[in-house]
Amino acid sequence: MSIDLTQIIKAYDVRGTVPDQLSPRVARAIGAAFARVVVLPAAHAGRPGNDGTPGVVVGHDMRESGPDLVAAFAEGLTAAGADVVRIGLCSTDGLYHASGVLDLPGAMFTASHNPAEYNGIKLCKAGAAPVGQETGLAEVRELAQSYLDGGLPESAAEPGTVTDRDMLADYAAFLRGLVDLSGIRPLKVVVDAGNGMGGHTVPAVLGTGAGLPELPLEIVPLYFELDGSFPNHEANPLEPKNLLDLQAAVVANQADIGLAFDGDADRCFVVDEKGAPVSPSAITALVGLREVEKEKAEGRDSIVIHNLITSRAVPDFLTAAGATTVRTRVGHSYIKAQMAEHTAVFGGEHSAHYYFRDFFFADTGMLAAMHVLAALGTQEHPLSALGEMYEPYVASGEINSRVADVPAARARVYEAYVTQEGAGSVEVDELDGLTVSHWDGHPQWWFNLRASNTEPLLRLNVEAADADMMEKVRDDVLALVRADDPEQGA
Structure with missing residues (x-):
């Protein structure tokens, strides 16, 4: 019985339980499809591997299912005529590094933070360029589904090879x-x-x-x-x-x-x-300013990308430092696309993904950590004092509400804050969900309400100039969202 790949291949990556959703058979089909949709066309367009043939760099995290899935994926690739460079155990940013320096498409077998029974695949083009729903992943899914339903095509006249390479150092x-x-x-x-x-x-x-x-x-x-x-x-x-x-x-x-x-x-x-978490928005501002100052010292202007649920402090600090900021949707494929389009020096998300031009426009937690260590270690103040500088406002954090009717709940919020308040008193945009802002007047506040792509959830983020106003806006919006189920907690 064939699996429906729409259940595991979503907007950004592949993610499913092993082996009922993601098995070696499924990995083999995805490998064969990735070769034909991304790898071979790129080679024919003049981006071959270092040895003159189409190639893919493949790594995996510490999950027990990783090696078997990698082996099957490699079988699909080599049968299509693509060479495989296996780098073994690595972080996702380690895979991006390998894709960047080897100038090869890549595949990282990981389910990130998901529980042990999960695994997945993050795919990228040569140079760590993202592969998402609109940049090839939908075509990979459709072709892999046809292979699962009708069988894999015949192997290429010259199958690819598999080599191992340690890239950690x-x-x-x-x-x-x-x-x-x-x-x-x-x-x-x-x-x-x-x-x-x-x-x-x-x-x-x-x-x-x-x-x-x-x-x-x-x-x-x-x-x-x-x-x-x-x-x-x-x-x-x-x-x-x-x-x-x-x-x-x-x-x-x-x-x-x-x-x-x-x-x-x-x-x-x-x-x-003190053991207190430092907001990812504060880290975005801190690291962004370091990158902007470095560019300024070289006589270059800077563009920094941030998603729409980061703190207003991010554009405040960065524009004051002379940078141009670009606000984007939530999600790594969107922010990576904006990074490349604008040749941005840095990008940050409130989920603690940090993107660097000098790291192939890809995200790397390790490089962000190194910037924080450098900022902390080149002055004498404790980190709590540094963090406080970049957190002038009060945020709610992301609050999820499970609702029976997502459009109806959203409509109640729109009616209360946009229709009744009047378009002149608030700013409204629908770049990603519903963002309502009263930041140019007094009191200062904004919120974003976004629907989950996979569950009947609405995700709320609120920020205000003080705690009382943040709590008022948070509670008022949640009351509207949860009107059909007022008993659920935050």
Whole structure:
């Protein structure tokens, strides 16, 4: 019985349970389709691999299902005539690095922060360019579905080959070349890898595991053992409960900073010396300003991308520093496209994805962490003081509401804030969901209400100039959203 690939191939990537949704058979079909939709056409257009033939670089995280799925995926690729460069265990940004420096399309087998029974595939074009619903993923899904339903086509006259290559040391050296940490003051850093790929990459980049010079960092490791069953906590630092161990360890060790990586280590969350989380919006402003100042020193103007649920502080600080800011939809494929279109120096999302022009316009939690360490280590103030500078407003965080009728709930909010308030008193846009802003007047507030792509959920983000106003707007909007189910909690 064939699986319906629309259930696991969504807007940005492949994600499903193993083996009932994502099996070696399915991986083989997706590999064959990826070869024909992305890899072979790119080679024919003049972007072959380094040896003159079409190629793909493939890596995987620590999940037990990874090696078997990679082997099957490689079979689909080589049968189509594409060579495969397997780089083994890596973080997602490690795969992007390999795709960038080798100038090859790539495939990363990971389910990021999802539970152990999941796995998935993040696909990219040569140079780490994103493959999403509108840039080839829909065609890959349709062709792979036809292979599952009707059988794989005959192998190419000259099947591809598979070679193995270790890229970890190259990845570490590349990042070290982008941020110089050698001259910072000594810092004690607690790192929670969550049994994910941070346990593989942190010793190489911030330690001496890749043979690089020692840095003035004392790393206190938490859960560095690679274990795709996640025995200690979910590898999803976006959930506050998954930061508790890191927060306690920072205080207990009297550390200067805490870093938490998700399962595939492409996102990084930051905790200050008091154990308090530092908002990803504050990190976006801090890192963005570092990149803008670097460009200014070279005599260049800067463009910085941010998604629409980051704090208003982000464009405030960056425009004051002379940068141009571009607001975009939530989601990595959108922000990566905007990064490339505008040749932006930096981009940030409130989900703690950080994107860098100098890293192939791709996201890397490790490089963002290095910038924070550099900012902290080149001055004497504690991280709490730095973070406070970049968080002048009060945010609600993202609040999910499960509703029976999403359009009706949204309509109630629109009626209350747009129709009744009057178009002249608020600014409204529908770039991604409904954003209502009263920022130019007094009191200052804004909110965004977005529907989930996969569940009957509405996601609310609110920000205001003070806590009382944030709580009022939050509670008023939630009351409208949850009018049919007022008992559900925040």
